[in-house]
Amino acid sequence: MKQIKCGMLESPSSEKKDTTIVVHDLITGCTPTLGLSIKPKLGHPSTLLNASQATNFTFKVQGKKMDEIEIFEFNAIKFKKSKIQSKIIFLEKEGFSFNFIGLDNEIFNSNLQMSDTFLPDIISVLLINYYLGFGPSIEELTKILEKINPCNYNLEDGHSFYKYKIKLFLTNIALGMLPSKTWSGKFDATGGYIVVKEDGEVLCYHIYNLNEFQEYLFLNTKLETPSTTRHDFGYLYNYDDDLLIKLNLQIRFK
Numbered sequence: 001m002k003q004i005k006c007g008m009l010e011s012p013s014s015e016k017k018d019t020t021i022v023v024h025d026l027i028t029g030c031t032p033t034l035g036l037s038i039k040p041k042l043g044h045p046s047t048l049l050n051a052s053q054a055t056n057f058t059f060k061v062q063g064k065k066m067d068e069i070e071i072f073e074f075n076a077i078k079f080k081k082s083k084i085q086s087k088i089i090f091l092e093k094e095g096f097s098f099n100f101i102g103l104d105n106e107i108f109n110s111n112l113q114m115s116d117t118f119l120p121d122i123i124s125v126l127l128i129n130y131y132l133g134f135g136p137s138i139e140e141l142t143k144i145l146e147k148i149n150p151c152n153y154n155l156e157d158g159h160s161f162y163k164y165k166i167k168l169f170l171t172n173i174a175l176g177m178l179p180s181k182t183w184s185g186k187f188d189a190t191g192g193y194i195v196v197k198e199d200g201e202v203l204c205y206h207i208y209n210l211n212e213f214q215e216y217l218f219l220n221t222k223l224e225t226p227s228t229t230r231h232d233f234g235y236l237y238n239y240d241d242d243l244l245i246k247l248n249l250q251i252r253f254k
Contacts, residue, residue, distance in 0.1 A: 001085075004180035019194070023094040037174065039253060040196040045112055048170065048217070051226035051250035054105035054179040056233050058125050061243040063096035066236065069144075080097070084225050084234040100124035104246065108179040113173055118151050118164050123169065123249065125150045127223070138251070142166050152208045163218070170217040173251070227249045 001007075017036040024031050039046045049055065079086035088098075090232070102121055104111040112119040125148060126141050134144055145162045146155070175187040193213065195203045226248055228234040233246035240241045 009174050012087065025175060025193070026163055027250040030168070038194045038196065045253040047252045048221055049173050049179070049249065049251040051231050051248050052179060053231050053233075054103075054108050054244045055249040056231065057099045057105040057120075057127055057249060058104060058244055058246050059098040059124070059128065060101050061091060061096050061198075061236065061245055063091075063094070063101055063243075066238075066243055068238065071236045082250065084228060085131050085133050088128070088245075088247075089133050092132060098128050098245075100128070101244065105180055107182055111179070111183045112169070112176050113170055114177075114183060119165060119169060121150060122162065126166070127247055129250055130223040131225075136165065136224060137254075138221045138223070142218075169223070170221060170251075173216050174217055195231065213239055220254050221251050222254055224250050224252050 020033060022031055022033050023157075062074075069173075074087075077087070077090075079090075092098075100121060103112075109120055112123065116122070122145065126138075127143055128143055129144050129148075130136060134141065142163055149155060149159070149162075155161070172183075174193065179185045183186070193216075197203065228248075231247070231248050233248045236243060236245050238244070
């Protein structure tokens with residue numbers, strides 16, 4: 001590490017790029033200096049979007065009223081596995097429904113709206129279907145999103161509205177957007193991704209080949225449930241006579 005002048009193993013969480021490389025482009029003759037993010041598959045899969053309280057989405061739980069004792073008893077239930085998913089599935093079976101209220105963090109909400117005005121609502125549908133047990137895969141959850149069509153787009157001509165918007169969201173998260181930092185729309189990792197495979201082979205998904213890069217993100221990411229106590233979500237509570245629950249968004253590579 002000293003010989004290659006590497007002072008740390010990873011970049012700060014406030015940056016998307018892990019290394020800076022000068023690329024000698026034989027086609028254009030240019031030598032741009034580009035920032036790239038490194039995603040190794042040598043250990044536990046890397047996160048694309050790290051969980052924090054900024055990535056909490058709040059939902060109104062609609063159905064019968066619950067008093068404080070009933071809420072306490074429900075929150076105290078010990079499910080054997082997938083605790084938060086089991087809670088959401090249980091509530092749905094009891095006749096409750098979930099209506100997206102908003103993100104806890106206004107900066108993240110505005111960052112998403114930079115990409116698309118309806119993106120907070122679109123991601124909320126993706127998120128609730130994950131917690132309802134329809135699987136973690138971004139690709140599969142997007143197929144469900146297209147069937148629900150929450151934005152009432154005209155799909156008769158075959159436009160892939162939701163797939164396009166989810167790919168755009170993943171790309172922005174991958175290259176520049178952070179949940180709790182105001183995003184200007186500029187990319188930090190201007191070059192793309194370096195992927196280190198299990199056998200040590202190194203691949204580069206360059207944003208010169210944007211379609212291939214976006215497809216890689218779309219096919220190789222999933223949602224997962226982070227720590228509920230650390231990020232303060234996953235329990236019912238009353239607020240202004242409404243029954244609410246927070247659900248957290250975290251995205252990891254498969």
